[in-house]
Structure formats: structure tokens, C-alpha cells
Amino acid sequence: MTESGLPLAGLRVLDVSSFIAAPAAAVVLGDWGADVIKVEGPDGDPNRRIMLDSSNYPKGAVNYPWQMDSRNKRSIVLDLKQPAARAALDRLIAVSDVLICNFPPPVRDKLRLGYDDVKAVNPRLIYASLTGYGETGPDRDRPGFDVTAYFARSGLLDAQRYEDGPPGVPVPAQGDRATAMTLVSAILMGLMQRARTGEGSWVGTSLLGNGLWSCGVVAQAALVDAYLPPRPPLDRPRSALGSIYRTADDRWLQLTIVREDRMWPGICQTIERPELETDPRFATLEERRRRSGELAAILRDAFAGRDYEHWRRTMAAHGITFGVISRPQDIPDDQQAVACGAVVETAIPDMPRTLSNPIRLGFAEQKAARPAPALGEHSDQVLAEAGLSAGEIAALRQSGAVR
Numbered sequence: 001m002t003e004s005g006l007p008l009a010g011l012r013v014l015d016v017s018s019f020i021a022a023p024a025a026a027v028v029l030g031d032w033g034a035d036v037i038k039v040e041g042p043d044g045d046p047n048r049r050i051m052l053d054s055s056n057y058p059k060g061a062v063n064y065p066w067q068m069d070s071r072n073k074r075s076i077v078l079d080l081k082q083p084a085a086r087a088a089l090d091r092l093i094a095v096s097d098v099l100i101c102n103f104p105p106p107v108r109d110k111l112r113l114g115y116d117d118v119k120a121v122n123p124r125l126i127y128a129s130l131t132g133y134g135e136t137g138p139d140r141d142r143p144g145f146d147v148t149a150y151f152a153r154s155g156l157l158d159a160q161r162y163e164d165g166p167p168g169v170p171v172p173a174q175g176d177r178a179t180a181m182t183l184v185s186a187i188l189m190g191l192m193q194r195a196r197t198g199e200g201s202w203v204g205t206s207l208l209g210n211g212l213w214s215c216g217v218v219a220q221a222a223l224v225d226a227y228l229p230p231r232p233p234l235d236r237p238r239s240a241l242g243s244i245y246r247t248a249d250d251r252w253l254q255l256t257i258v259r260e261d262r263m264w265p266g267i268c269q270t271i272e273r274p275e276l277e278t279d280p281r282f283a284t285l286e287e288r289r290r291r292s293g294e295l296a297a298i299l300r301d302a303f304a305g306r307d308y309e310h311w312r313r314t315m316a317a318h319g320i321t322f323g324v325i326s327r328p329q330d331i332p333d334d335q336q337a338v339a340c341g342a343v344v345e346t347a348i349p350d351m352p353r354t355l356s357n358p359i360r361l362g363f364a365e366q367k368a369a370r371p372a373p374a375l376g377e378h379s380d381q382v383l384a385e386a387g388l389s390a391g392e393i394a395a396l397r398q399s400g401a402v403r
Contacts, residue, residue, distance in 0.1 A: 006033025006364050011191075013037065013098040015073065016089075016113065018045045020173045021146065021207065022102035022130040023069045024180035028357040029098070029187065030072040031366040037096075037382050038073045039089065041080065042403055044375045045070075056172050058328075062350050070372035071348070076383070077376035077403040080111050085401035091386040093121045098187055102130040104143050115202040122200065126190035129204040130183055144207050150175025154211025159218045163230045179210040181358070234300075236293035241267065243296060244325065245303035247311060252325040253303060260285050266318035270311075271302035347371070376403045 003009055011034040015026035023038070023045070030036040038045070048066050051057045057065065076092075078085040093099060101113055108114045108129075115127045129135070132144015133153070144153075147170060151157045157167035186203035193201055212219050221227065237243040241257035241264075257263050261284075268277040276298070282288045288295055303311065308324060315322050326334065332353075337343045344356045346369040354369050379402055383393050396402035 003033055003367050006367060007361065009033035011035065011098065012096045013100065014039055014089075014092055014096050015100050017100050017102040017130065019047050019050070019102075019145075019176070020065075020069055021176035021179045022100050022128075022183065023047065024173075024177055025128070025130075025183040025187070026073065026100050027069055027071060028180065028184045028359065031357050031369075032359070032361075032364070033367065034098075036073045037092065037378070038070060038075045038373065039092075040075055040077050040375060042077060042400075044077075048375070054172065064351060067348055067351050067369075067372045068354055071346070071354070071369040072367065073373055074378035074382060075373035075376055076379040079401055079403070080113075082399065082401040084396055084399055086112065088383060088386075088388065088396055088402065090121045091388060092382065093118050093125060095386050096122065096125060097191070098126045098128060100128045100130070100183070100187075104131065104141055105135070106141050119200065124194060124198065125200040126187055126194060127200065127202045128183055128187045128190070129202065130179070131204070131206045133208045134206040135204060146170070146173060146175030146179070146207055146211075149207035150179065150211035150214070153208050154215045155219060155222070156211055156215045158230075159215060161230050163232050165230070175207060175211055175214070178214060179205060179207055182210055182213075184359075235296060237296055238292065239289060240292045240295035240299055241288065243299075245300055247303055247308045248305060249307040251308040253308070253311060254323045254325055255299075256321050256323065258321070260288065263320060264288075266320055270314050270318045270320055271299065273298070273302065344368075379403065 008029055011029065013026055013029050013034045013036045015023055015036055016039045017023050017026070026036045026038070046053070047069055048063070051059065051063060051065050078089055080086050080089065099118055101108065103111070103113060105114075115129070118125055118127055131140065132149040133139040133142055144150075151170050151174075152167075157169070160168040182205045186205055190201050190203040193199075218228070232238065234243060239257075239260075241255055241260055243255060245253050245255065247253060257267070264282070265277050268274050276282055280287070281291055282295055311322075312324070331337060331343070334343070341356055341360065342358070343353055344366070346352055346354050348354070348369055348371050356366055359366075380393055383396070383402065384390075388396075393402065
């Protein structure tokens, strides 16, 4: 499959955004053939340095966050505070199909980057905005990150905490990547609408909205005044058949038994305790829940007696639904992750493998990841493609509007 055969080939995308969620959406579009132009300020996207600046990022010799979130993009540097640079951006907008922006509304207004501003330049443009808390309401102008808007404000962090414990803290960019896929969906809907009407449109999403959607079971319950107290500790879980257990080789298993009555005999056979099947203490779902601490102790001791590989084989043989709780260091050797296309080879010399985006198509394959651009690597090339002459580009560089 050549790149010209990819479904988004011929689409030009301006990525006027920073950090992760919005740039990650642009990555997905680029994976499927779009020409993605990353518009950066003179200091560059902070995501170029986040591995070093953030205490929560694993440190390594490869700048993997930048490579992952800016692969297959071209970079142009415009100092949008200068009128000449803003005028140059209009030239790019005029020949583009999609503009992705995640500036808070006040910044957009200051830079004349609201939807009405760009629509006047290109009525066919799909303008995709990402905000922390939405386009309207008392918090519309607040900047938001995934941990503050997606996780904290939505209730996700509190929903994950254990009784008497603090809220859980997510790993970096979990909410950003989920939100990116929503923004991709919105952009594709905008393009479908344009195909029907010939007109561009505004589309968008927010970290808060995505966090609430992700927290849907708990959030919707709250809307009808239904609540669960914080999770009890592992020695007295809500359900012993929906809890986690440690194996002899220090791995953790997640049991997820939804149809308990049907699978209870298989559980008893798996742990080699067939007498429990008819034990009156655990004969019904109600009794198993009432005695969850007692049953959890039995299961905890059983699972601790054998290694993970034993449990993987025996639970699979009895049709028990479970999952191993993988560690990050397990990912490079996860054959299933490779087989399903989640981990793929790249054309990036110092990062030979990466994560693909999760969309799969029967008629096309994502293009291989190529190196993320150096700051301003393609400024002259992109401006020339937009119709600026060599003299105009030289004048912009001399003024500092372009770098």
C-alpha cells in the first residue's frame, strides 16, 4: 500500500497545538496519510522537552515523547505575536483542510485564531479545537491538563481510590491519548459534512467531557443519586471473584467473573478445591458476596501457591475470564501486542519500535513512523508550498517572524 493509497492522502492539516492530546490527534491523521504541518512558536512545543522537565516521565537516551507525538510531521516556526507571522499563517490556512488548535479561548482571541477568524480566510476549513473544560461555561478559559480536567474534575481519580486512601494518580498522558481519538472522530465527521455541503465547520471536544465519558458508569450513577463508597481493601473486596491476586512469581492476576453462578464450578476446579462448589458458605452469589473476605483469603492463598504460567494455562482450560496485570517492562516482549499491530517497526533510527494508533482498516495499513522534525526544519518548504516567494520568505526570516 503506497502512501497515495492511504484514506487521508491529500489532506493538509495544520497542527497549531502543544503538548499531547491535540498533537496526538494530528499524529493519527498523519498515520493515515495526511500531510501534517506542525506550527510552533520560537521556543518550540514544550513536548520537545517534557521527558526532562517532568518528574513523572521515564528518563532515557531517546526523546521518545517527541518522536511518538510528532512522527511524520513537518515543522514551521512562526512567532504569531508578530503581524507578519500571523499573515503568513493565513496563507497556510487558505490552502489547508484542517486546523487543530488547543489554545485556551482568551489566547485564541488574542492571536485571532478563533473559528470566525479562520473561516473568513478559508470557509472550507475544518477547525478542530480542544479545550480543558469546554467552549462555554464559567471555566471555559481555564487551561487544563489530563490529570486536572480529564481525571480529577471528572471524578475518575476519586472513583479509583481505596477506602481511607488518597485518590489514585494516573501515569502521564492517559487521558490525553483517549481524548485525541475523540478529536480525530470529530474531525472526520467534519470532513464528511464538508463532502456533503462543501462548507467547513467547527468541531471540538474537551478533556473534561472525555473524562466524564470515560467515567460513565460512576458519573451516570451520580446523576441519578446512586453512589458507591470507596473501594474496600483487598482482604474484603466487594466481590472476591472480581478482585486481584498475587502469584508465586510475583505477578498479579485480575479476576473478572461476571456470570458467577455459571463460572463458580470452574473456579473451584481451577484452584483444585472442588468441594467449595457445594460449600453452603459460597453456594449462591449472595453468600459469596456476604463472605467475600473469607472467599478472598482462600483464593489469595491458592493463587500464591503457583506461578503465573500455571494459572494462565489452567484458567484458560476452564474458561475463566482473567487478565495478567502487565508491567511496563513486559511490553517489549508481548508477542500479542506485536501480532495485533499495536507495537510496530519504525523508520526512526534511534527508536526502532513504537506504538501505532489503535484504528485498524481492512483496506489500508498505517504508514511507517518517520522521525519527528527538528524545530523549524521545514519552514521555507511549507511557506513556498503556500505560495510565498523566496523574497517574502527571506523578509519574514529577517524580521524574526519566521525561523
